[in-house]
Amino acid sequence: MSILPDDAVFADFRKQCLATDNWVNKYDSNGMQVWVEVPAKKVKNAPKIHKIKCKMTIKDVSAATMYDVLHDSRYRKDWDPTMLESFDIARLSANADVGYYSWLCPKPVKNRDVVSLRSWQVMDDEYIIVNFSVKHPKYPPRKDLVRAISILTGYFIKPTGPDSCTFIYLSQADPKGSLPKVVVNTATQVLAPRVMKCVHKAGQNYPEWKQKNSPDQKPWLYPEQNTLPMMDPAELSIQRADSLENVNERSKVEGPDSEDSS
Structure with missing residues (x-):
């Protein structure tokens, strides 16, 4: 079986984004809502990290523009205050790639990084992006960062007018390390609206920025523009959270030597 998401994966992700059953509302203010999933039944060995x-x-940015913002890695340097490093590694297909992202965490928590497979689909003016963590042979965990895990993360964007849209972010991610899961779940509910507001502002400013920065270059819409090297998806495997050791957050870091603890 291919590691690449198929139509069923996108359909299921869309269904989750629009579902209200088994979801509890935790925040509702100024056009922003935060929901946490409460599974209908207990699943054995289910992740302790909430979805x-x-x-x-x-009301003031089109769905197409918000979709471009999420894809445009050059623009991310301008709007993402927590980003340490971000780059695309390789193409896997016309609508999938693998990339690296690392980010700053508040002390004494160690900074994190993730290697993820990202895939996207545009249908009937609805935009979907999904990603999950993978093992890449050339990008193992590093000693100076904690390797986090995206079990499933993504976006669903639906137009509500020519310059308005519904924007949904869904995530189940494990930051690993020695953070208690209850702390992770609580912090995520608080941080998510802040991140969303930041992305919204990025959408407001994107058209002006893009006009000055290769306005016709959008390889996520036009695959023929993509200059990334091709990679066989079979070289990747899904990164499981339980195959990574829990790192002591307060441990002293000797240096950025690569070490695969998976």
């Missing part, structure tokens, strides 16, 4: 969903009603 969270953040929904934002955007």
